[in-house]
Amino acid sequence: MGGRDTEVVLLDENGIRCDGRKIDEPRRIMIKAGVLKNANGSAYIEFGDNKILAGVYGPRDVHPKHMSNTDTGILRCRYHMQPFSVTERKNPAPSRREIEISKVIKEALEPAVMLDKFPRTAVDVFIEVLQADGGSRCAALDAASVALADAGIPMRDMVSACAAGKVADTIVLDVNNEEDQAGQADMPVGYMPNLEKITLLQLDGVLTPEEYKKCVQTGIDGCKLVYEIQKKALTDKYFAGGNE
Numbered sequence: 001m002g003g004r005d006t007e008v009v010l011l012d013e014n015g016i017r018c019d020g021r022k023i024d025e026p027r028r029i030m031i032k033a034g035v036l037k038n039a040n041g042s043a044y045i046e047f048g049d050n051k052i053l054a055g056v057y058g059p060r061d062v063h064p065k066h067m068s069n070t071d072t073g074i075l076r077c078r079y080h081m082q083p084f085s086v087t088e089r090k091n092p093a094p095s096r097r098e099i100e101i102s103k104v105i106k107e108a109l110e111p112a113v114m115l116d117k118f119p120r121t122a123v124d125v126f127i128e129v130l131q132a133d134g135g136s137r138c139a140a141l142d143a144a145s146v147a148l149a150d151a152g153i154p155m156r157d158m159v160s161a162c163a164a165g166k167v168a169d170t171i172v173l174d175v176n177n178e179e180d181q182a183g184q185a186d187m188p189v190g191y192m193p194n195l196e197k198i199t200l201l202q203l204d205g206v207l208t209p210e211e212y213k214k215c216v217q218t219g220i221d222g223c224k225l226v227y228e229i230q231k232k233a234l235t236d237k238y239f240a241g242g243n244e
Helices: 096-109 136-150 177-182 209-239
Strands: 029-033 041-047 050-061 074-081 121-131 160-167 170-173 185-192 197-201
Touching: 029 136, 029 209, 041 136, 050 136, 074 096, 074 136, 096 121, 096 136, 096 197, 121 136, 136 160, 136 185, 136 209, 160 177, 160 209, 170 209, 185 209, 197 209
Parallel strands: 074 121
Antiparallel strands: 029 041, 041 050, 050 121, 160 170, 160 185, 185 197
16 A cells, blocks of 8 residues: 555554554644743644644734734734754745645634734734644644634634545544555544534545545544643643643
8 A cells, every 4th residue: 555665554454554543543632832931822732743833922013014904903824844843854945835834724713713803913823843744734723723722812712623534445533644645535624613613624635425524524523532632731721820
């Protein structure tokens, strides 16, 4: 299945994946809120081997002034991968992929943030990928959402994100790097659980209509699992004195 020098068995006869997980099992997820002193809000996430930091600044004045909107606030997101985040050193300059993911995350967060509450201002979300391992856009979105909540930005709900995909003709939850490279489809999903609203849905690969429906539902189920971890990160900070 791997198509490389060593054959990667993505799914064995017992339904166990290449990293030992069952088909409906996410990777280990750890989120910590309020990790940066100088940001208005921040979060750190480990999602599998992804390690990502998010910092939020604002609402603050928009510069240059003509970029501001008299009716609503604006949300700006920057997703950036550190040169050491991948095995081959990455050029520090923003790549087309980083620009695209920055836009995707911004558009996924906008329905959640009550931007009309603070016109003429901007909320800036900075996301730094320290280590990348498949599904980094979902992990980044999860961290950004917690950082916005930590900053006290008015939100309709947090956005939770988790990818589903198709591996060895099977729909699985939370696609890892090997499955992303050698699998058949990858579907990042962003979801607001309380409002039951999808804010991000992308598909790389080919699915039948039945597989598509199952993949969306699997992604949503993953988002609901992530949502509980996001909420715990905030309660740990605000109700347990910031201690683990």
